[in-house]
Structures are given as C-alpha cells and as structure tokens.
Amino acid sequence: MDHLDVLADAAENLYPARMQMALSLGWHIVFACFGIAFPLITVVTEWRGHRRGDAALLGLARTWAKAMGILFAAGAVSGTLLSFEMGILWPGLMDRFGEVYGFPFVLEGFAFFIEAIFVGVYLFGWDRLSPRAHVLSAVPMIVSGMAGAFFVVAANAWMNNPTGFRLDAQGDVVDAQPWAAMFGPSTWPQVVHMLLAAYMVTGFTIASVYAVGMLRGGRERHSRLGLAIPLAFAVAVTPVQIGVGDWIANTVADNQPAKLAAMEGQYETTAGAPLSIGGWYSDGEMRWALEIPAGLSLLVHHDPDGVVLGLEEFPADELPPVNVVHLAFDTMVALGSALLLLAVWCGWAWWRRRRLPDSRWFLRAVAVSGVAAVVAMEAGWVVTEVGRQPWVVYGLLRTADAVSPAPGLWLGFYAVVAVYTVLTALTVYVLRRLAHRPGTPAPQEVDAEPPDRGTGQVALR
Amino acid sequence: MTLAEVVLTVMFVGLVAYGLFGGADFGAGIWDLLAGGTRRGARQRELIEHSIAPVWEANHVWLIFVLVVLWTAFSGPFAAVVTTLYVPLTLAAFGMIARGAAFAFRKSTTTLGMRRALGAAFAFSSLATPYFLGAVVGGVASGRVPAGIAAGDVVTSWVNPTSALGGVLAVLVCAYLAAVFLCGDARREGAEDLVQQFRVRALGTAAVTGAVGIAGLFVLRADAPQLFDGLTGRAAPVVALSVVAGVAALVLLWLRRYAARAASGLAVTAILVGWAVAQYPYVLVPEVTIEEAAVGRSTLVAMLVALGAGAVVLVPSLVYLYVLFQRPPAQAPAHRGAG
Numbered sequence: 185m186d187h188l189d190v191l192a193d194a195a196e197n198l199y200p201a202r203m204q205m206a207l208s209l210g211w212h213i214v215f216a217c218f219g220i221a222f223p224l225i226t227v228v229t230e231w232r233g234h235r236r237g238d239a240a241l242l243g244l245a246r247t248w249a250k251a252m253g254i255l256f257a258a259g260a261v262s263g264t265l266l267s268f269e270m271g272i273l274w275p276g277l278m279d280r281f282g283e284v285y286g287f288p289f290v291l292e293g294f295a296f297f298i299e300a301i302f303v304g305v306y307l308f309g310w311d312r313l314s315p316r317a318h319v320l321s322a323v324p325m326i327v328s329g330m331a332g333a334f335f336v337v338a339a340n341a342w343m344n345n346p347t348g349f350r351l352d353a354q355g356d357v358v359d360a361q362p363w364a365a366m367f368g369p370s371t372w373p374q375v376v377h378m379l380l381a382a383y384m385v386t387g388f389t390i391a392s393v394y395a396v397g398m399l400r401g402g403r404e405r406h407s408r409l410g411l412a413i414p415l416a417f418a419v420a421v422t423p424v425q426i427g428v429g430d431w432i433a434n435t436v437a438d439n440q441p442a443k444l445a446a447m448e449g450q451y452e453t454t455a456g457a458p459l460s461i462g463g464w465y466s467d468g469e470m471r472w473a474l475e476i477p478a479g480l481s482l483l484v485h486h487d488p489d490g491v492v493l494g495l496e497e498f499p500a501d502e503l504p505p506v507n508v509v510h511l512a513f514d515t516m517v518a519l520g521s522a523l524l525l526l527a528v529w530c531g532w533a534w535w536r537r538r539r540l541p542d543s544r545w546f547l548r549a550v551a552v553s554g555v556a557a558v559v560a561m562e563a564g565w566v567v568t569e570v571g572r573q574p575w576v577v578y579g580l581l582r583t584a585d586a587v588s589p590a591p592g593l594w595l596g597f598y599a600v601v602a603v604y605t606v607l608t609a610l611t612v613y614v615l616r617r618l619a620h621r622p623g624t625p626a627p628q629e630v631d632a633e634p635p636d637r638g639t640g641q642v643a644l645r
Numbered sequence: 646m647t648l649a650e651v652v653l654t655v656m657f658v659g660l661v662a663y664g665l666f667g668g669a670d671f672g673a674g675i676w677d678l679l680a681g682g683t684r685r686g687a688r689q690r691e692l693i694e695h696s697i698a699p700v701w702e703a704n705h706v707w708l709i710f711v712l713v714v715l716w717t718a719f720s721g722p723f724a725a726v727v728t729t730l731y732v733p734l735t736l737a738a739f740g741m742i743a744r745g746a747a748f749a750f751r752k753s754t755t756t757l758g759m760r761r762a763l764g765a766a767f768a769f770s771s772l773a774t775p776y777f778l779g780a781v782v783g784g785v786a787s788g789r790v791p792a793g794i795a796a797g798d799v800v801t802s803w804v805n806p807t808s809a810l811g812g813v814l815a816v817l818v819c820a821y822l823a824a825v826f827l828c829g830d831a832r833r834e835g836a837e838d839l840v841q842q843f844r845v846r847a848l849g850t851a852a853v854t855g856a857v858g859i860a861g862l863f864v865l866r867a868d869a870p871q872l873f874d875g876l877t878g879r880a881a882p883v884v885a886l887s888v889v890a891g892v893a894a895l896v897l898l899w900l901r902r903y904a905a906r907a908a909s910g911l912a913v914t915a916i917l918v919g920w921a922v923a924q925y926p927y928v929l930v931p932e933v934t935i936e937e938a939a940v941g942r943s944t945l946v947a948m949l950v951a952l953g954a955g956a957v958v959l960v961p962s963l964v965y966l967y968v969l970f971q972r973p974p975a976q977a978p979a980h981r982g983a984g
Binding site: 253254256257258260261262263264265267268269270271272275276278279280281282283284286287289290291292293294296297298300301302303304305307308309312313324357358359360361362363588589590591592593596599603607610611613614617618624625626627629 | 698699700702703705706708709710712713714716717718720721723724725727728729731732734735737738739741742743745746748749750752753754763794795799940941943944947948951952955958959962963965966969970
C-alpha cells in the first residue's frame, strides 16, 4: 500500500473513529458514574439499616446492591471495549505518547481490579459476612471507584494540558516523567468536577426512579426513603459543583484559551466581554444570543474589565467547532443551574419543616432531575472533548494524525452502534425487572432463587 | 535481566493468569454450549454458573492489565499489533461484551425465550473469543505483524495456518482447564455424577489437545519456521515440561487425584512460557527486539513501582475473594428480596 492510500484511509476513518469513541465513552461514562457513587450511597443505607434495625433501609440497600451489580457488569464490559479502542482507533496517540500518557491507566487497571473483586465480595458476601464485615468490605470498592476515576480523568487532563516530558528535535518524547504527567494543571479541577458529577448523576437518577413511582401512587415508606437518601447526596454536592465549575473554567481560560473562546462563541479579544447565552455562531459573529454585559470577564477573571482572548487570536485550523462547544456548554450550565434550584428547594424545605416537599410538582421536578444530570454530564464531556479539537494532545498532536489508517476501520462504528443498542436494551430490561421484582438476582450472586418452577424454566438455570 | 525484560515478564505473568483463570471461564462457557438440551444440561449449567459468577469479572481484568502494561511500556509494538490485528481484536472485544453481558443478565431474566437467547450468546461468544485471541497470538508469533501503524495485512495477519492453530489450541485449552476446574467444583458441591461427566470431558479434551499440538508442530514448521526453531531449540525444555505436566495431569485425572488441577495449570503455563522463550528476544518477529521496543527508563521504573505496590494490594484481595467464595451462606436466604 503506498503512502497516498494510507492517507486516504486515515481521512476516511477519522469521522467514524471519532463517533465510535464518542459513543463508547459517552455510554461508558454513565455507568462509570454509578460505579463511583452508588457504592457509598448503598453502604450508608445498609449501615443505617443495621444501626436502627430498619428492614426498609436494609431492603433498599439490598435492591441497590443488585442494581449496582448489574450496572457494574455493563460498565465492565463496555470499559473493556474502550481499552481496545484506545489502541485500535488512536495508534498515533499510543505510539508517540503511550509512555507518558499510558501510566495512569496501569494504576486504573489495579483500581478496577480491586473494584471488581470487592463488588463480587460485597454481593456474594451479603448472607455470608457479619454486618460489620460486610459494610467494611464495601470500603475498598468505594475507594477504588474514586481512585479509578482519578486515574482516568488524570489521563484526560493530560490530553488537555500535556506535561511531564520533553520533545527532542524530531518531536519524539524524551525524559518522560509519568508521575509528574498525572498532576498537570487540569487534573484536580477535572477530577473534582467529575467526582461531584458522578454523585449528582447517581443521586438524582435513583431519586428520580422513586419519584416516578410515587407519582404513580406508591407512597410507602421505602419509596420515600428511596427518594430521600440518594437525593440528599445529590443535593449536598450540587452547590459545591457550581463553585468547582468556576475553578475549572478558570483553568481552561489559563491553559486552553481557544476552548474557552469556543465555549462562549467569543470572536474578538475584548475587555469587559459579555456572557453569551444561546445563539448561533457564524462568520465571526454570535447571533441571537442573550448577552450579559461583562459577564464573561467577571466569570473568568472575577473582574468586569478583564481581557478575554477571542477566537480571532487563533488560526482557523486550530479552532474547534464553535457551535457544538458553545451550545453544549450552555446546556450543561443551564441544567446545572436548574438542579441547583431543586437543591435550594430541598434545602429550604428541610430547614423550615425538617422534611422534603411532597407536592406533585416537587416529585415531577425530581423525576426529571436524573435525565437532567445525565445530559448535563454528557454535555460537559462534549465541551471538554470537542473543545480540545482539532487536537488529541493539545497543541502537539492532531486527532487526524492519531487515527489508524487501517482499511475498513470505519465499519467498526456501525458494529459498535449495533452492539451498544442491544446492550442498552438489555440493561434497561434487567433494571426494570429488578424494579418490579426485587428478588431478581444480580450478576455476581450465585445462590439465586430458581426461576418459577412448573413452567419448564427451572431447567435453564 | 534488563529493566524492560522485568516489565515484560510481569506483563507475561498477567497473561498467564488470564490464560488460566479467564481461560477457564471461557471454557466453562464452551461446556455450557455443549451441555445438551434445556433439561438435560440444566445441572451442568447450574454448576458452571455457580463456579464463575463471583469471579469472572475479576478474572477478566487480567486482560486489561496486560493491555495497559503493553501500551505504556511497549507503546510502539502495541500500536503495531492492535492496528494490524484490529479485526480479530474488535471481534474478541465484542465477544467479551456478549459473553459478560449475556452471562450477567441471563439469571436476572426468567422468560424462556430471553434465557435461551442470552444463554446462546454466552455460549457462542465463549467459543469465539478465545479463538480470536489465539489467532492474534498466532499472527504475532508467526511474524506477521511488522513494526509501524497498520503496516501489516489486516486479513492475512490473522487468517493463516499459525493463527488457525493458535485459535483452535486456545479454545481447546480453555475447555480443558474448565473441565478440570469444574471437576473440582462439582466434587466440592458433592455432585458425584457431575464430577464424572467433567472428568470424562477433561480426559477427552486433553487427548484432542495433545493430538492438535503434535499436528501443530508440522503446521509451524511449514508456516512459521522461526517459531518452530525456537520451540524445538531454545524452548525445548519448556515444551517438554508442558508435555510431562500434561501427561501427569491425565494420569492424575484417570486416578481421580485432584492434584490434576495443579498439573494442568502447569502444563498450560508452560505452553505460554514456551511461546515467549521461543520468540525471545523479539517482541515483533523478526525485526523489533525487547530493548528496541521498550520506552524510557523513568517510565519503566515508575511502572515497576506501581506494579509492586499494586500487587501488595491486589494479591491479598484476590486470595480473600477466592477464600470467601468457598464459604457457604451463613444464614438461610429466608428474607432475601425483602426490598
């Protein structure tokens, strides 16, 4: 195959490869959120159940543990595909920067290992361990879930702000310092933002399931607890997330000014830049946007006269697609603000009356909060990833130069769409079954109740 | 031993662990496929389910471990291998998804049609995935992956005699290991009839594997002479060890001594080590050696520190999982499903 053919294949592969990666990551991240946050919510419920001898709490914890097992299984298999795709789709990234960038994934490998082991221990040990030992067995699962998130997000933060190595005259990596590379300027803001997002996604989503049930008339104690406990976690972290959002926006402004300009659709470098909400960017102009005077300068520099770099500062071939990034950013901020209002509502009611609101409007708000949190989180990742384009390693390696030129690679995208459609349908089906029949076993349990006898189904176990 | 060789050795330990534990889980799926009709195979399927449910996710992570060590410490060859062999690797990944998801969700469903479909997906993917992984090994071992991104032929790199041999041997070895392990599990559960069934299967699979192995030497002599020279030269003692351990395992199985597990594990380990020794010092036969392929020293050192520290946490956790798994429920599952 001559050189031109290879280039042709790479060009043909770029868009499907990006879509395949986006689909795989966007799917996996939802399950990763549950992997991070669900164990703590579950084990706190279990612990309180043991302390108070409360069967409703223990029952909830048991159901959640099963749901956690199902979500973990789905997350584990989708994560496997990702680790293949990193090399199959982006060999240019792995070949050139693997020694700097790959290291956090080795640590993540260990974290995931520990998590997998203790998810097994936690579910398998339900009737086999003492209550104390069982609650303690969840600790490694909680810690490794968070550690895993740290390592993966640290790798992503490195792609945004590559540090911890030098390039020689040929552009080859020399003097790689993988520990230092994990702690670049974006690492902590991104990690904290993601961990809190995980708690928001998990908390609001579980609460929304029970809110839907209560809207349909199920107002038993276990429904109210099932709504209140996860909601308490989500509501507690939401205000903090707004502050962390400010932190991460400042990090982006300092280190990736083109991304920040795209997030805001800001063409001209100006002092006292306005904050544009909505609108459509074309030909160096933001149209139909709601503008808050000096808002952007205030946000970024905490000074109404601060100078914000505009898109005009950067060559056209180093800019991300502005509208995608801008609208995704607005979506995230809008949904985050709506969730903050919900949190304030809960906080107010708790402060005044020591209980959650129970009006139908409140339940409706909680019922949509799960979807809102997931969409906000996905939109945030669109901002991070699309906003980094056209680079895969910011300023150093273009995505187009990292993609594999292997012939036929683009077909993989369609296969992945098909596989994920089936996987999603199955996961939803099994979770719905669990919701209707709490006795449904989780994947990691062994001595599950046999299926209904007398219908010929027992034989299929 | 150089630093790069130490890291590669640790990676290889992970690969052997995946071969033994992950391989046995795939093999269990193969026996699920061959267990017979819905009713007749029910007890075998139940044993298989009991044996792998709490451990398969942890066993599966060995593969992730191998991948991340390779892409960090041997980034160049990793990129070369996964791009040239992307087709079987993608198919293997789909197989892992189908296997994991189907196994995980099968017991959470009760309708007959759903269970049949998921059971079939579990079983067929357990057969296909080791084949593709074995074909990848065959492609690498026969020198069909040149250095450079997507530099090799994306079809003939895995559709060739050595890959076919690798795939078939992988499937047979998985099935054999599973039969031996399931034999022990059935004995622990006191199911004497299942012990007998899996013992017969282990003996039969061992015989077939041995025959394919011998025939395979002729395939390698014709198709991958460098590998053949390595296996019959430098690696000959390891290959001999594998044969001795394999025969010992057969005798032990015949005598119903369940030290057969250890002997079987040794035989399979020796096959994998034999491949490594035969290929040494090349990562990509016949052009890239370990030293040429390895990344910078500081990354290798960081990697070894991480691997050492990780092992301190990992090994006790794994031991705990396997020990706990042998324990019966402390209480009757009377209030199960109270939620």
